[in-house]
Amino acid sequence: MPNDEQSEDWPAQVQRELRRFAEARDWPRYHTPRNLLLALVGEVGELAELYQWDPPTPPPPDRVAEEVADVLIYALRFADVAGVDVTKAVAEKIARNEHRFPPLNDRTP
Numbered sequence: 001m002p003n004d005e006q007s008e009d010w011p012a013q014v015q016r017e018l019r020r021f022a023e024a025r026d027w028p029r030y031h032t033p034r035n036l037l038l039a040l041v042g043e044v045g046e047l048a049e050l051y052q053w054d055p056p057t058p059p060p061p062d063r064v065a066e067e068v069a070d071v072l073i074y075a076l077r078f079a080d081v082a083g084v085d086v087t088k089a090v091a092e093k094i095a096r097n098e099h100r101f102p103p104l105n106d107r108t109p
């Protein structure tokens with residue numbers, strides 16, 4: 001797994017690890033974009049379930065971490081199979097949002 005010195009393209013590193021994991025188990029045949037997307041939605045649901053009630057009972061931090069990991073894993077695997085360069089896509093999206101939503105001190109009064 002990436003450490004601080006290798007973290008610049010950690011999504012690609014994680015995707016390579018996830019690809020290796022899936023290939024070692026002959027799972028790529030199940031890893032269609034549709035299947036991975038539905039699995040991602042399921043994991044988002046599991047994360048949401050931890051915050052289901054209002055006022056929420058603080059969920060156990062280890063359960064939150066586990067579900068966040070599941071969401072990220074499926075999102076990264078989906079992007080890999082769908083041919084999305086995650087690092088580039090996120091950088092471009094952040095840049096677009098910087099333009100769309102300027103900081104308060106850059107706005108004309």
Ligand SMILES: [Mg+2]
Pocket residue numbers: 043046066067070
């Ligand atoms: Mg889960």
